[in-house]
Amino acid sequence: MRLGANLIIGGALFALAVIVGLLAPWLAHTDPVMDANLLNAEEPPSWIWWFGTDAQGRDIYSRVVHGARISLTVGIVSQLVNSVIGVTLGLTAGYWGGWWDDFVNGLTNLMLAIPSLIFALAIMAVLGPGLTSLLIALGLTNWSFTCRIARASTLSLKSQGYVQAAKVLGYGDLRIMITQLLPNMVGPIIVIGTLGMGGAILAEAALSFLGLGVRPPYPSWGSMLSEARDQITTAPWLSIFPGLAIFLTVLGLNLLGDGLRDILDPQSRSRRT
Amino acid sequence: MTGPPLLEVEDLRIDLNYRSSHVAAVEGVSFRIDRGETFGLVGESGCGKSITALALIGLLRQPLSIGAGAIRFDGREIQRLSAAEQRALRGNRIAMIFQEPMTALNPVSPVGRQIAEMFVLHQGKDWREANRLAVEALASVRVPAPERRVKDYPHQLSGGMRQRVMIAIALACGPDLLIADEPTTALDVTVQAEIIELMRNLCAERGTAILMISHDLGLVANVCRRVAVMYAGRIVEERGSDDIFRTSSHPYTQGLVDSLPRLGSRAALGRTRLTEIAGVVPAITDFPDGCRFNPRCARATDICRTTEPETTLLSAGGLVRCHHHA
Ligand SMILES: Nc1ncnc2c1ncn2[C@@H]1O[C@H](COP(=O)(O)OP(=O)(O)OP(=O)(O)O)[C@@H](O)[C@H]1O
Ligand code: SF4
C-alpha cells in the first residue's frame, strides 16, 4: 500500500501540533501568562525571543506553544461531540426511517441553512465567553455533515447481505447498529471528523478574535491574534506566529483528512483487496 | 413421534402491497417439516421461495406481508409472537444460510467474533467462553487450524471457507431448523458438493431439520427426503425425492425432470439436447386465470384456462395441483 503525500505531510503537521501541545510545559521557555516583563516589551524575534515578545514582554514562542493545548483541546473535544451527535442522529434516522428520519432531516437542513459560526456566536452570547462555552458552542453546531454521511452510509449498508443476515440471526436493532453498521462507516466519519477538527480550530480563532472565545491573558491562538491586531504594523510577529500555527495545524488536518479519505474510502479499499 | 410437528405451514398467502391494491405473490402454500427431517423447496427464479422462507422467520417487510394462513413452529404461531420472541427464535432455534457467502459476513469483524456473537446473544455467554466455543464451532465445520482462523477477516477466506463459517454461525446455537436458501449457487461445483455434504452430516448428527431452497431439483432431491415444487407462488407438487424422478405427476415437475442432465444416460451417450420448458414464468402482476402454468403446458385444456386446480392427494403418496395429473 502506498501512503499518499497528503497523509504523510498532514499527519506530520498534526502530530507536531499534538506533540507540542502535550510537551508544552517542557518546550516553553517562560510561563505564558505570568512572565510578563515590561523591560523586554515588543522585542522582535531573536535568539533569545524566538518569536519575539508582546506589549507586556511575554514570550510569544511560549504562548504559541501553550496555545496549542487550547486550540487542540477545542478542536478535538468539540469535534468528538459533533461526531457523537451526528453519528447517533444519522445512524438512527437512516435505520429506522419514518417520522424520526423526517425530524432529523429537518434538523440537519436547519443546521445547514444557518452558518455554524453564527449559530455558535449565538450560543456564546447566551453562555458567555470562556473555554467551556466555546466547547459547547462548537460541539453543538457542526454535526450536520457527519449526520448526513452517517445517514447515507446507513441507507446503503442497510441492504448489505451481512445486515440482512444479522436480522436473520436474531440481532436486535441496537446490536445491528453497533456491530454491523457503525464499524463499516468509520472511514468516512473519521475523514469528516478530521476536516471538522480543522474547522473547529478556525472557529475557535474566529470567536476568540471577536472576544467571545478564550479570554486573555490565557493564550489561545485566536485570542493572541485578537490582542495583536492593533500592533499588526508595528509588531507583525505578534500576529504572524499564532497565525502560522493556526495555518499549519488546519492545513495539516485538511491534508490528513484527504489522505485518510484515500485509504479509508470503501471504494478504494475494495480496489486494493 | 408425539407433540406437534416442528414446522407447519398452512394455506400461507403472501401479499405484495401496492398503494391500495395488493397481489398475492405466494398463495395456498402448505407443508410440514418434522423434527430432523430434510425438506426441499424447488422452483424457478421469482416463484416465491425466498419470501416464503422470510415469512417463516417473521422477516417479511413492506411491501410484502402475510395475507392469510398460519405458520406454526413447534406448535406456536409465528405471527402471534412478539418481536422479541421472534428475535429469540431467529438464529437460535431457526437458523438460515444464504446464497452469498461473500456478503453475508461483516467485512470489518473477525469471523471468530461473528460466531462468538451468537453465543453471547442467544445463550448469554461471556465473551471468553463465547470465543472458546467459536473455535470449537469452526473446528466442527472442518476449518483447519481454527484457533488461528478465528482471527481472520472474511476477505482472507475463500468462498467455500466463508460458507463454512456461515454454517458454523447458523448451527452455533443448535437450531431445530436450518433454512438453506440457495446455499451453494455462488460456489463452484466441487466446493458445492463438499459444503452440501458437510451441512447434511452436521444436521443429521445434531437432529437439525433442513429446509433447502433451490432452483436445482437434482441437488434438492439428493439432499432431501421430500421435495415440494413451486410454480408462480403455488406449490404444484409434493413428493418423496425417490418418486419425483420416476413418477412425477405435474407437467411442470416433469418438465423440470426432463431438463436435468443425467449422468450415464442421454446426456452422456447421445448428447441429446436437454429439454427446456418453453415460455417464461409469468410476472407476479399478471398471473393467468385458471392454472398458472397453462400458457406453458402441453396438456392444458379449456378447464385449465378457467378454473384453478385444487390440491389432490396421490394414492402413491404426495400431493399434486393439476386437472390432468398423470
Ligand atoms: N421487497 C420486494 N418488493 C417487491 N417485490 C418483491 C420483493 N421481494 C420479492 N419480491 C417479488 O416476489 C416474488 C418472489 O420473490 P422471491 O425472492 O421469493 O423469489 P425466489 O423464488 O426466491 O427466486 P430466486 O430463485 O431468484 O431467489 C418475485 O416476483 C419478486 O419480484
Ligand atoms: S392444470 Fe392444466 S394447465 Fe395446469 S398443469 Fe395441469 S394440465 Fe397443465
Ligand SMILES: [Mg+2]
Ligand atoms: Mg431466492
